[in-house]
Amino acid sequence: MSDTVTAPIPSAAGRRRPLILAILAGVALALVLLGPLFLDRFSMNVLTRSMIYAILAITVDLLWGFTGILTFGQAAFFGIGAYASAMLLTHIGSSPALLGLALVLAIVVPVLLGVAVGWLSFYYGSTPIYATVISLVFPIVVTQLVYSGGTLTGSSSGLVGYFGLPFGLEGFFRLSGICLVAVAVAALVFVRSDAGRLLTAIRDNETRCAYLGLNTQRIKIALTATLAGVAGLAGFLYANASGVVAPENTGFVFGTELVVWTALGGRGTVLGPVLGTIGIDYLSANLSGELPFLWQLIVGALFVVMIIFLPNGLAALVTRFTRRGRSEVVAGGGPTLVPEKPLHHMKTASGPLLSIERLEKSYGSQKVLEDITLDVAPGELVSLVGPNGAGKTTMMRCLTDGKERSGGTVRIAGQDIAGMIPNQIVALGVGRKFQVASVFESMTVADCLRMSRAALEAPSFVTASDALGLPPAAIEILRLTGLDKLLATEVSLLSHGQKQSLELAMVVSLEPRLILLDEPTAGLTKTERTTIGAILKKLTSELGFAAILVEHDLDFVCDISSRIVVLHQGRLVLDGSVQEVVNSDIVKTIYSGGEHV
Amino acid sequence: MKMPTLFATVASVMLAGSAYAAGDGPIRIGVPVGLSGANSVVAPSVVQSAELAVEEINAAGGVLGRPLELVIADDASGAAGAQKAFDSLVFQKEVDVLISMETSAARNAGLPIVSRGQVPYIYTSFYEGRSCNPFLYVNAWVPEQQVPPIVDYMKGQGASKYFLIGSDYAFGRGMLEFARSYVESTGGEVVGEEYLPMDGTDWTAIISKLKASGAEALITSTAGGAPNVTLTKQLRGAGVDLPYANLAVDEGTAKSMGADAAGILISASYVTGIDSAENAAFLKAMEAKFGADLRTPNDLSVPQYEAVYLYKAAVEKAGTTDAKPVLDALDEVSFTGPRGTIQMSKQHHAPLTMYLGQVQPDGSVTVVESFKDVDPGEQCPKL
Amino acid sequence: MTLLLDIVTTAAILFIVSAGLLAIFGVLKIVNFAHGAWLTVGAYCAVVAGGLGLNPWLALPLAFAAGAVLGGVTERLIVRPLYARPLDAILATWGLGIVIGQLVTLWFGRDVQFTESLLPGTIHVLGTTYSLYRIFALGAAVVIGLGFAFLLEGTRLGLSARAIIMNEALARALGLDTARIRLVTFMIGTGLTALAGVLLTPLTSVDPTMGVAWLIGSFMLVMVAGSSFGALAVACLLFGGAQVLVSTFISPILGGITVAVLCALVLRISSKGFARV
Known part of the structure; x- marks a missing residue:
């Protein structure tokens, strides 16, 4: 149940982008360095704080806007960083060495807790709402600990009167500004890098990520921990710049405020939340004195309206104008396709690639699959046929998720997959194409393909590569289907057939030894069907892949299969060559509507 | 104002103030x-009480x-x-002094800014004590002043076993910590906290x-409010009818x-029932100025009224609004107001006359006993 | 004995407070984060009823009506566009909660409001004197629970709601007016929540932010309970009991976060919570 809101994604293309970013960063740096010359003390004080909050908003944006994890917990990491600094400086003392230690603690402690929170929030099968739940509970627990901390934490009064970094007002303004610019630039570079696209991929379609061999849980835990560290750094800055830390800095109400600012500024844009936070926090410092309740009422109402009608925030108004081109099919452009040598060594080991023994799957007392035994060797193209409800898709699921089946064993390349989760099974050399094309709707064709290589070659955290290395077979699929001309086009604009072909290309890019395809030709035109059939034949007979195909179109099946397996009412009723199956009475009975074999 | 913004304009219009901070313009109280x-x-x-003081002056x-x-x-x-x-207030409105009733968290957050801005700050809220800063003066009570009257009275009524209940925060814990030590020092026993x-x-x-x-x-x-x-409702619902002193009720x-409040004992430096000419005049003036909008004056608002007068006295003694001389004068001046004569002479805190009151079924408070000039004790020995 | 009474009455109060949230989450799969605001609205209905000189018990139907009407408007304007975006629905309803809280503040002021006690006094049960109202709350929880059981099992609306819980697409295909059932469910949920707000007035202070304190607890309980009232009752007894035990034998401070932490752990172990019970 992931939200369907999609943030505008900058295309990977654009050579001028680093230059624009550098200019932008330069201007921003100049502003924060020269700001103290123009600003009065009040504005400087308020903006110092707003800029620290903006760093937090960036972390919320990376988690929520880009990755789809709605979090209220960043306030807690921020508070922990602030308290770690303030407690050290209050109770032990202040010296350059201790300040250094405070900085280290302010980052390390949140990171460790981030790992713990991440581990709690993200596990195979966890729901997005559960992560949100944890992000609510965490700050509540932290705040409670602060309250009951007595003199150690200062309880409700907070800590005050310690000696932090010896900077004046101007110094803190510049320091916070530099940190904000640095974090913003790092975030912008990261989200546009090849690795950064992973976040969007997870938000768009986490299942697909897992079936591309990506350990999405680990990625999300790493992201949570890293951003907890960034929030802790902001906490350190805050503790020093403001000279006070208080329980409300850790609370979930502050956490919701961060989300509100991020939402109003425009999630998924990095700059939107920064401007939103600075703007709203500065305004509220100026306005809330005069109209405290009305101000909150206005912010609350604006927030509701924005969530409903403009989920991508004010930034969407701007980007809607500047990014008009993105809503069109882009012919050409995108990265250059580079054929790569296969990374997997196609083992010609003896023994079957896939070996299923007495596989069973039941829901309660109802058995959906029973006593399935089957071996598949490299080079085979096995078609799985049978009427609706025969258990074909269930069987596919049991082959790619080690926790699905109720009985029996499944071995892939000799390894029992019991208890393994999809990304581990993919790592054994299995690729799965779903019945309904499972791709990343808000990303470009090229980025989708890049994702399928991410598990094989660690993507860069800094650059967006101009080249896209793919196995020759995948490139051929793209050529045959014309997708190679649409690399810079957003997937949501593709036709049904194009998405199917793209998904196939993505699966092939994984360099699997065994491909599972669930109705790859459903809804395709005759030509597209022929193309896909030819590709599949080539993959198996020439390149030595094994494939299992679920298919209804018997003509198509007969054309390409090397072997056909017939499932009926959860049992394997026939396993033989195309000739054997076509001439079998059993099959005729099943397909003519006979209820019993 | 260096950076005239729309908001500063709005603010100054609303406050009917002038844009000049120093010189012969008004003295600004934040x-x-x-x-x-x-x-x-x-x-x-x-x-309201600050407004009355300013209007009168x-x-x-x-x-x-x-x-x-x-x-x-x-x-x-x-x-x-x-x-x-x-x-x-300090940097944009450039006030000459801060006089305020606030939570401890707010006061602590404000203190570094006060130090940086070098502005005198009179804190007018009772609190858990021991907040010390050269710029800070306090004219409201601390535990050492509030708790003894209550415990002494309860002891006089024959109680020796006490149960303490609080909210988990600095004020709640600070008050009860003192209460426990005071109970034990007077021979009583705390059977639960x-x-x-x-x-x-x-x-x-x-x-x-x-x-x-x-x-x-x-x-x-x-915590107040x-x-x-909630606690009182649930106590009464459960049929608790012990002698009940509430350190945080106004x-x-x-x-x-x-009716749930009937019988509760409170200890305060101000109750509306104080029988003095100053209090009668104060209540009358409040009534006249605010009429139907009047908020009942209380132990948090009256110190605010008096603090404005204390500041006035200090400025007049110093002959200037400059921070240093005003701070030096603040513990030397006194003012006789609704709560009696107040002088912040004890380590930036003030000896206060405390009143032990009991809530009546109609919600009013009658004074049971008063304790003259209770000393705040050692609050800030270094100041 | 007191301990036992503490446990069952605490569970009963948690159940009363969470029932409305569960009704909405169970059928609509939407978390109404303005839940606390509805509790507040309900309690203020008691204040208004008191102000009009009505019998305090009349506040119950008044609150139910006010809550349901307000809920209807909310469903139509705010929740309906967000069924496909459950996380955004959390945010939008949270924003709505802020708005309602501020409106109540502007209208009634920040002050704690006085409400007439519904049932003062104590009663002798099981050899101890105990708060009469808490015993009454236990009865109220049972009535609400049975009421829902009847609504779900015995009425057409309940049948339709259960159909939607199981398979919404199929329910629509069968000709059920799912939009209307959602609306009615939302209204019942919010009406019930406002009613719970009235029932809370003898137990807590009535002020504009009173509901927020109950939000997280009931949210967590509902997450664990899924869409089943039976599971909610079990969860309330178990976690409410744990809260009382922790408060009594360890520390009331830890007791305050017991429900939230235990629910989170239960969900970590079994993502369906007690729903399969």
């Missing part, structure tokens, strides 16, 4: 106060020939809001413990509890 958040119940009464010719002007800012009853409010989080709503387990403890008297110190009302809150 009042950061919790217009929103936990303190927003009591804040209007605090603002201006009508009598001002201070050193200059009128006083109030600049109010919302601190949202918390640290983050207080920082904004103090920043705005329990806390609930500030936003806690379910006192069930604590009340059951209380009932099982054999306590003869109950002392509570919760909601937790206090007359207004007592009224909103209705």
Whole structure:
């Protein structure tokens, strides 16, 4: 149940982008360095704080806007960083060495807790709402600990009167500004890098990520921990710049405020939340004195309206104008396709690639699959046929998720997959194409393909590569289907057939030894069907892949299969060559509507 | 103002102030106060009493020939809001002094800004004590002044076993910590001490413990307002009718509890029933100025009124509004107001006359006993 | 004995407070984060009823009506566009909660409001004197629970709601007016929540932020309970009991976060919570 809101994604293309970013960063740096010359003390004080909050908003944006994890917990990491600094400086003392230690603690402690929170929030099968739940509970627990901390934490009064970094007002303004610019630039570079696209991929379609061999849980835990560290750094800055830390800095109400600012500024844009936070926090410092309740009422109402009608925030108004081109099919452009040598060594080991023994799957007392035994060797193209409800898709699921089946064993390349989760099974050399094309709707064709290589070659955290290395077979699929001309086009604009072909290309890019395809030709035109059939034949007979195909179109099946397996009412009723199956009475009975074999 | 913005303009229009901060213009008194958040119940009464003081002083010719002007800012009853409010008052509005009733978190958040801006700050809220800063003066009570009258009275009524209940925060714990030591020093016994989080709503387990403890008297110190009302309702619902002293209830809150509040003992430096000419005149003036909008004056708003007069006296003694001489004068001047004669002469704190009151079924408070000039004890020995 | 009474009455109060949230989450799969605001609205209905000089018990139907009407408007304007975006629905309803809280503040002021006690006094049960109202709350929880059981099992609306819980697409295909059932469910949920707000007035202070303190607890309980009232009752007894035990034998401070932490752990172990019970 992931939200369907999609943030505008900058295309990977654009050579001028680093230059624009550098200019932008330069201007921003100049502003924060020269700001103290123009600003009065009040504005400087308020903006110092707003800029620290903006760093937090960036972390919320990376988690929520880009990755789809709605979090209220960043306030807690921020508070922990602030308290770690303030407690050290209050109770032990202040010296350059201790300040250094405070900085280290302010980052390390949140990171460790981030790992713990991440581990709690993200596990195979966890729901997005559960992560949100944890992000609510965490700050509540932290705040409670602060309250009951007595003199150690200062309880409700907070800590005050310690000696932090010896900077004046101007110094803190510049320091916070530099940190904000640095974090913003790092975030912008990261989200546009090849690795950064992973976040969007997870938000768009986490299942697909897992079936591309990506350990999405680990990625999300790493992201949570890293951003907890960034929030802790902001906490350190805050503790020093403001000279006070208080329980409300850790609370979930502050956490919701961060989300509100991020939402109003425009999630998924990095700059939107920064401007939103600075703007709203500065305004509220100026306005809330005069109209405290009305101000909150206005912010609350604006927030509701924005969530409903403009989920991508004010930034969407701007980007809607500047990014008009993105809503069109882009012919050409995108990265250059580079054929790569296969990374997997196609083992010609003896023994079957896939070996299923007495596989069973039941829901309660109802058995959906029973006593399935089957071996598949490299080079085979096995078609799985049978009427609706025969258990074909269930069987596919049991082959790619080690926790699905109720009985029996499944071995892939000799390894029992019991208890393994999809990304581990993919790592054994299995690729799965779903019945309904499972791709990343808000990303470009090229980025989708890049994702399928991410598990094989660690993507860069800094650059967006101009080249896209793919196995020759995948490139051929793209050529045959014309997708190679649409690399810079957003997937949501593709036709049904194009998405199917793209998904196939993505699966092939994984360099699997065994491909599972669930109705790859459903809804395709005759030509597209022929193309896909030819590709599949080539993959198996020439390149030595094994494939299992679920298919209804018997003509198509007969054309390409090397072997056909017939499932009926959860049992394997026939396993033989195309000739054997076509001439079998059993099959005729099943397909003519006979209820019993 | 270096950076005239729309908002500064709005603010100055609303406050009918002038754009000139120093010189012969008005003397500006900054009042950061919790217009929103936990303190927003009591804040209007605090603002009203400050307004009366300023009006009276201006009508009598001002201070050193200059009128006083109030600049109010919302601190949202918390640290983050207080920082904004103090920043705005000290650096944007450039006030000459800060006089305010605030939460401890807000006061602590404001203190670094006060130090940086070098502005005198008179804190007018009772609190858990021991907040020390060269710029800070306090004219309200601390535990050393409030708790002894209550315990002494309960002891006189024959109680020797006490149960303490509080909200888990600095004030709650600070008050009860002192109460425990005072009870024990006077030969009593504390048979239970329990806390609930500030936003806690379910006192069930604590009340059951209380009932099982054999306590003869109950002392509570919760956060003001909601937790206090919740605890009292649940105590009464459970049929608890021990002698019950509440360290955090004011007359207004007592009224909103209705019959549940009847019999509660309170200890305060101000109750409306104080029988003095100054108090009668003060109440009359408040009534006349605010009429139907009047918020009942209380132990948090009256010190605010008196603090404005104390500041006036200090400025007149110093002959200037400059921070240093005013700070030096603040512990030497005194003012006789509704609470009696106040002088912040004890380590930046003030000896106060304390009143032991009991809430009546109609919500009013009658004075049972008064204790003259109770000493605040060692609050800030280094100042 | 007191301990036992503490446990069952605490569970009963948690159940009363969470029932409305569960009704909405169970059928609509939407978390109404303005839940606390509805509790507040309900309690203020008691204040208004008191102000009009009505019998305090009349506040119950008044609150139910006010809550349901307000809920209807909310469903139509705010929740309906967000069924496909459950996380955004959390945010939008949270924003709505802020708005309602501020409106209540502007209208009634920040002050704690006085409400007449519904049932003062104590009663002798099981050899101990105990708060009469808490015993009454236990009865109220049972009535609400049975009421829902009847609504779900015995009425057409309940049948339709259960159909939607199981398979919404199929329910629509069968000709059920799912939009209307959602609306009615939302209204019942919010009406019930406002009613719970009235029932809370003898137990807590009535002020504009009173509901927020109950939000997280009931949210967590509902997450664990899924869409089943039976599971909610079990969860309330178990976690409410744990809260009382922790408060009594360890520390009331830990007791305050017991429900939230235990629910989170239960969900970590079994992502369906007690729903399969």
